[in-house]
Amino acid sequence: MTIPAASFRHLAPGNLADALCQARNYTLALFERFQAMGLDDPARVPRLSTLNPPLWELGHLAWFAEWYLLRDAKTSAPDSALRHSLLTKGDDWFDSNTVSHRTRWTLGLPSAGALKTYCHEVLDRSLDKLSRTESTDAALYPFRLVLAHEDMHGEALLATLRTLGGELSPAVPLQPTAAWAQGEIRFPGGSFQLGSAAGSGFIFDNEKWAHATHVAAFSMDSTLVSHAQFSEFIDDGGYQKPRYWTEAGRDWLMQQERSAPLDWVRDGRQWRCTRFGETLMLPLQQPVRHVSLYAAQAYCEWAGRRLPTEAEWELAACSGHPAFRWGDLWEWTCSPFLPYPGFSADGYREYSAPWFDTHQVVRGASFATPARFRSVRFRNFFLPQRDDVFIGFRTCAR
Known part of the structure; x- marks a missing residue:
């Protein structure tokens, strides 16, 4: 945790x-x-x-x-x-x-x-x-x-x-992402308060306000999908089989001509990845990063799994379960970015409202997120095609 x-x-x-x-x-x-x-x-x-x-x-x-x-x-x-x-x-x-x-x-x-x-x-x-x-x-x-x-x-x-292929420096350090054991956690579901409650200090407008939400029982990965797991999807022709991809995903795939995540480079029969101007062996046990929503959905379809809803993700993150690991990468959910009931924009009026309906909810944080910013209530949001950010995903049982 x-x-x-x-x-x-x-x-x-x-x-x-x-x-x-x-x-x-x-x-x-x-x-x-x-x-x-x-x-x-x-x-x-x-x-x-x-x-x-x-x-x-x-x-x-x-x-x-x-x-x-x-x-x-x-x-x-x-x-x-x-x-x-x-x-x-x-x-x-x-x-x-x-x-x-x-x-x-x-x-x-x-x-x-x-x-x-x-x-x-x-x-x-x-x-x-x-x-x-x-x-x-x-x-x-x-x-x-x-x-x-x-x-x-x-x-x-x-x-x-x-x-842009830039390198890091001592003034811009980067902590390596640790490899964590894979597992699955069963959550009984139930009702809980989704969102932030008044009196919680600073609150973003799209977190307002906490409201009772019911979640059915579900099983969720304890950690993010790894490079090794995603490699199996690629090796099985995941990027070449249209049945795994949504219609929007197939359109995106054709435009990108992509056969692997953004930072992967083929080296003979092996994969390497490029990070901040450096090419290195693919760290198989670390979470796969730079995947679009479309690629995450395709993997889930291939694996017979699904992405979590944002309510499931927040319930799991708030549960205190010691095996639930988050914060290595931002995580796609299957929830479109929509306002909570009774939403009204705060003074920074363009922070949330213009992006409702077109963006997808992303939860968690990444290795590049300052510790002070991390919150289980924070609702990030990206367009489905974004894979340039530090983002991965975990899966749930169907």
């Missing part, structure tokens, strides 16, 4: 200040990796729908903090900020709600040095304001939101580094 460290959702001002500094230092360390590759220039960054130019990301993270902390914006509406940005064209460059993704390569952004100075200035002023903020959930909400935002983007930047 994975036991998260102190959650950002409850951090008091002093610890919150330390966490904000740590998150910003991590962002800057990652950015230095891109600089070493010459990718601080947006013109040299591939135009992929799954990433942003690192220079834009750097400015956006500082701008987001400035918007909610220094400009006292209560919502993400363009006219809600009470003050002007420290940057003359800050809103024109870095507001993700008004600056379309395709334009982020051609904005004429400030230099990397100027944006680093902006990052430091925003952080220093934010910490000063935090030192004068009362220690209540309501008063600390925007600071915790900014921390969560930077932690999420930090993981996305690490995924971008992998996508």
Whole structure:
């Protein structure tokens, strides 16, 4: 069982200040990796729908903090900020709600040095304001939101580094994923409270509110599907047999011309994988990563299993069962991303609402997720075709 460290959702001002500094230092360390590759220039960054130019990301993270902390914006509406940005064209460059993704390569952004100075200035002023903020959930909400935002983007930047073939450095360490014994756990099911309850510190809007949910008895893998298990699916022609794939999955497969997960490389009769610029033997007992929802569904169909619902996953994670292992990779569920009953958007209005119905619920965390961010209640969400992120899956009995 994975036991998260102190959650950002409850951090008091002093610890919150330390966490904000740590998150910003991590962002800057990652950015230095891109600089070493010459990718601080947006013109040299591939135009992929799954990433942003690192220079834009750097400015956006500082701008987001400035918007909610220094400009006292209560919502993400363009006219809600009470003050002007420290940057003359800050809103024109870095507001993700008004600056379309395709334009982020051609904005004429400030230099990397100027944006680093902006990052430091925003952080220093934010910490000063935090030192004068009362220690209540309501008063600390925007600071915790900014921390969560930077932690999420930090993981996305690490995924971008992998996508672009970048190498790690001592300033950006990576803990190896341990191999865990496979097994299956039987859960009796029953009613439980799905979602977050009031008074739980910081809560994302899509977790509101906790509500009674009934789950029938089920069996679930204690750990994620491994490379060895997924290799059996491939060796049995899993990628060549349409009957295992949904219609959407077959369409995706034809477009990708994929015969294995994203980071697998054929070496004779064996497989290797590429990770952060390094090619290594496939670690058979570690969980398979970089699989789309479609590939996870196909494996389940081949194995006579299914993906868990998000309610089953949360019940299992909350059960305290010592054999239930989570946190190595994000995990696909079979649940579409939908609002809980009575949903209403919080101040960051675009965080959840635009993605309902089109995205799939993802649960857990990954090796790249800060310990303070991990929560059994957190609802992540991705498009079904995403396999560039640090994601895997586990199965349930049909």
